[in-house]
Amino acid sequence: MxxxxxxxxxxxxxxxxxxxxxxxxxxxxxxxxxxxxxxxxxxxxxxxxxxxxxxxxxxxxxxxxxxxxxxYEHKIDKKIFMKYDEIETDIISRFINMELSSDTKKALELLSDKERSRAFNFTISYFFWEKICHKYRDEYPEKEFNNFYWSYKSVFMFLMNILQxxxxxxxxxxxxxxxxxxxxxxxxxxxxxxxxxxxxxxxxxxxxxxxxxxxxxxxxxxxxxxxxxxxxxxxxxxxxxxxxxxxxxxxxxxxxxxxxxxxxxxxVSNGVDVDRFSIIKREKTEKFIIGSILRIVPIKDVKMMIKAFKIVTNTIKNTELYLIGPYEEDPNYYEECKELIDDLNLNSNVIFTGKVNVMDYLGRLDIFLLSSISEGQPLSILEAMSSKIPVIATDVGDCRGMLNSHTEIGHAGIIVPPTSYTVMAAEIIALYNNESRLKLLGDRGYEIVNKYYRSDKFLGIYTKLYEDGWS
The missing domain is CATH 3.40.50.2000 (Glycogen Phosphorylase B;)
Incomplete structure (x- = not known):
C-alpha cells in the first residue's frame, strides 16, 4: 500500500x-x-x-x-526577459502593489515560471521599475527614492527566490x-x-x-x-x-x-508525552533550584530572568539557576548574558547547560521559569507541568490559558508581566516560603496537562487531518 x-x-x-x-x-x-x-x-x-x-x-x-x-542569478538572459501579455501584466501589477485579488493565484503561477522571467531579470526590468515608481509617487513622494527602491526590490527578490x-x-x-x-x-x-x-x-x-x-x-x-x-x-x-x-x-x-x-x-493544542515526563524522579538536594528550558536568544528575555534571580539570591542563599538549552544561536546575546551574570556576581549560581537531554535536569528543579516577551504555546511549560514542577511565566502567548484557564482544576502556575523582573523575583520568593502551595501548583499542572495536552491526543487529531487530505 x-x-x-x-x-x-x-x-x-x-x-x-x-x-x-x-x-x-x-x-x-x-x-x-x-x-x-x-x-x-x-x-x-x-x-x-x-x-x-x-x-x-x-x-x-x-x-x-x-x-x-x-x-540569485545576477545576469540578464535576454531570451527570458518579461514574457507576459497585457492581461498577465495587469495581474502581476496588482500583485506588485500587494493587492489580494481573484487573480493572486494566477500571479503566483506566472512569477514562478522561469521561462517567463527569472527572478533577477524581473526586478531589474523596466516593467518593475515603472510600477514601483508609480507607487513611490502615490505613497512616498517626500521620502528618499534610493532607499525606497532598494526596500521594494529586496522584498520581491526574496519572494521571487521562493517562487522559483x-x-x-x-x-x-x-x-x-x-x-x-x-x-x-x-x-x-x-x-x-x-x-x-x-x-x-x-x-x-x-x-x-x-x-x-x-x-x-x-x-x-x-x-x-x-x-x-x-x-x-x-x-x-x-x-x-x-x-x-x-x-x-x-x-x-x-x-x-x-x-x-x-x-x-x-x-489544535500542543501535546507532550505526559507518561514519559511524569516518571522523572525528583532529586532531593540541599539547594533550591530554579530553571528554564530555552534558547539563549533575546526573545526569551534571559536577562530579565537573571535580574530576577539576583533579587532572589538576596533572600534565598542556597539557590541556583539552571539555563537549560543551546546558546550558539546568538553568540552576542549569550556574551551579554554572561557579562550581566559577572556584573551581578552570580557566576557560581547560574549554570548554562548547553544542549542537553532535558530529562536529566527536570528532576532537579523546584520552580520552572519562562520570561519570554513572545510565545505561542510553549512545549517547555507542558513538559514542566508533566513533571509536576510549578511554573512562573510571563503573560505572553497562551501561558495564562495553559496555567490558569482550567477552572475546574484550578490555577497551576503564576503569571507575571513581561520584563518585570521584580514581580517575578517576588513570586519566586513567595513560593519558596510556601511549600504546600509549591506542591499544589505542581499537582494541578500535572492534572491539566494529562487531561488537555497529551501527545496522543494531539497526534491523533493530525492523523485524521492528514487522512482527510489524502484522496
Missing part, C-alpha cells in the same frame, strides 16, 4: 534551529511512523553555517533548503507559518493540485511587525513596506490554505481578524 507523503514547510527552524517549533515538527514526524515526510526548510542565508540539530527520523525522506538571500525554487512533490503540504513558508505551500498546491494546510504557532505577520518596528536594518521611513508585505503574504496563505490551524483560541480569533475564513480555521 502506498504511504502518504507529507511535505512540511518551515522557515527558520527544523532541522537547523533548536526550539519549540522545531521540536513540534520533530514530534509530528516521529509520531506518524506510518507516513513519510519531506522537509522544505527556508533559511536567511547560505553564508551562515547551519548544521542539522536533530537526529532525523527514518521516515523523513528528504530535507531541501532554500536560502532567501543567496540564490523547486518544491518537493508530496501528497499534502503543511506550512508551519505564513510568510514565505505559507506562500510556498500555496504554490505547491497550485503546481501539484494537492491540499495545503497551515499551522501557526504564533501569528507570523504580527511577530514580523514587532520585529520590524524594533529593527535597525530598515529605515523608519520604509518599515511600512516590509510590514505591509508580510501581512500580504499572510493573506495569501489564509486565502488559499485548505485548513488553518492555531494552537489556542486567541490566536485563532486573531487569524480570522486578519482574513482567515472562519469555516477553515480551528484550534
Amino acid at each position: 502506498k504511504r502518504q507523503v507529507i511535505c512540511i514547510i518551515a522557515e527558520g527552524s527544523y532541522p537547523y534551529v533548536v526550539g519549540g517549533v522545531s521540536s513540534w515538527i520533530n514530534q509530528l514526524i516521529n509520531g506518524h511512523p506510518e507516513k513519510d515526510f519531506k522537509i522544505l526548510s527556508i533559511l536567511p542565508s547560505e553564508k551562515e553555517e547551519m548544521k542539522v540539530k536533530y537526529k532525523l527520523p527514518r521516515n523523513l525522506l528528504e530535507v531541501r533548503t532554500i536560502y532567501l538571500a543567496d540564490v 525554487n523547486k518544491i518537493p512533490e508530496a501528497d499534502l503540504y503543511h506550512s508551519v507559518s505564513t510568510g514565505y513558508a505559507g506562500v510556498a505551500g500555496v504554490l505547491a498546491k497550485i503546481k501539484y493540485n494537492k491540499p495545503c494546510y497551515l499551522t501557526e504557532h504564533g501569528v507570523y505577520a504580527r511577530e514580523r511587525e514587532e520585529d520590524i518596528i524594533k529593527s535597525h536594518w530598515v529605515r523608519d521611513d520604509f518599515k511600512k513596506i516590509w510590514i505591509d508585505y508580510f501581512y500580504f503574504l499572510s493573506k495569501i496563505a489564509y486565502k488559499y490554505s485548505d485548513k488553518i490551524i492555531s494552537l489556542f483560541k486567541y490566536n485563532s480569533d486573531l487569524q480570522m481578524s486578519l482574513g482567515a475564513p472562519k469555516d477553515k480555521t480551528f484550534v
Whole structure:
C-alpha cells in the first residue's frame, strides 16, 4: 500500500534551529511512523553555517533548503526577459502593489515560471521599475527614492527566490507559518493540485511587525513596506490554505481578524508525552533550584530572568539557576548574558547547560521559569507541568490559558508581566516560603496537562487531518 507523503514547510527552524517549533515538527514526524515526510526548510542565508540539530527520523525522506538571500542569478538572459501579455501584466501589477485579488493565484503561477522571467531579470526590468515608481509617487513622494527602491526590490527578490525554487512533490503540504513558508505551500498546491494546510504557532505577520518596528536594518521611513508585505503574504496563505490551524483560541480569533475564513480555521493544542515526563524522579538536594528550558536568544528575555534571580539570591542563599538549552544561536546575546551574570556576581549560581537531554535536569528543579516577551504555546511549560514542577511565566502567548484557564482544576502556575523582573523575583520568593502551595501548583499542572495536552491526543487529531487530505 502506498504511504502518504507529507511535505512540511518551515522557515527558520527544523532541522537547523533548536526550539519549540522545531521540536513540534520533530514530534509530528516521529509520531506518524506510518507516513513519510519531506522537509522544505527556508533559511536567511547560505553564508551562515547551519548544521542539522536533530537526529532525523527514518521516515523523513528528504530535507531541501532554500536560502532567501543567496540564490540569485545576477545576469540578464535576454531570451527570458518579461514574457507576459497585457492581461498577465495587469495581474502581476496588482500583485506588485500587494493587492489580494481573484487573480493572486494566477500571479503566483506566472512569477514562478522561469521561462517567463527569472527572478533577477524581473526586478531589474523596466516593467518593475515603472510600477514601483508609480507607487513611490502615490505613497512616498517626500521620502528618499534610493532607499525606497532598494526596500521594494529586496522584498520581491526574496519572494521571487521562493517562487522559483523547486518544491518537493508530496501528497499534502503543511506550512508551519505564513510568510514565505505559507506562500510556498500555496504554490505547491497550485503546481501539484494537492491540499495545503497551515499551522501557526504564533501569528507570523504580527511577530514580523514587532520585529520590524524594533529593527535597525530598515529605515523608519520604509518599515511600512516590509510590514505591509508580510501581512500580504499572510493573506495569501489564509486565502488559499485548505485548513488553518492555531494552537489556542486567541490566536485563532486573531487569524480570522486578519482574513482567515472562519469555516477553515480551528484550534489544535500542543501535546507532550505526559507518561514519559511524569516518571522523572525528583532529586532531593540541599539547594533550591530554579530553571528554564530555552534558547539563549533575546526573545526569551534571559536577562530579565537573571535580574530576577539576583533579587532572589538576596533572600534565598542556597539557590541556583539552571539555563537549560543551546546558546550558539546568538553568540552576542549569550556574551551579554554572561557579562550581566559577572556584573551581578552570580557566576557560581547560574549554570548554562548547553544542549542537553532535558530529562536529566527536570528532576532537579523546584520552580520552572519562562520570561519570554513572545510565545505561542510553549512545549517547555507542558513538559514542566508533566513533571509536576510549578511554573512562573510571563503573560505572553497562551501561558495564562495553559496555567490558569482550567477552572475546574484550578490555577497551576503564576503569571507575571513581561520584563518585570521584580514581580517575578517576588513570586519566586513567595513560593519558596510556601511549600504546600509549591506542591499544589505542581499537582494541578500535572492534572491539566494529562487531561488537555497529551501527545496522543494531539497526534491523533493530525492523523485524521492528514487522512482527510489524502484522496
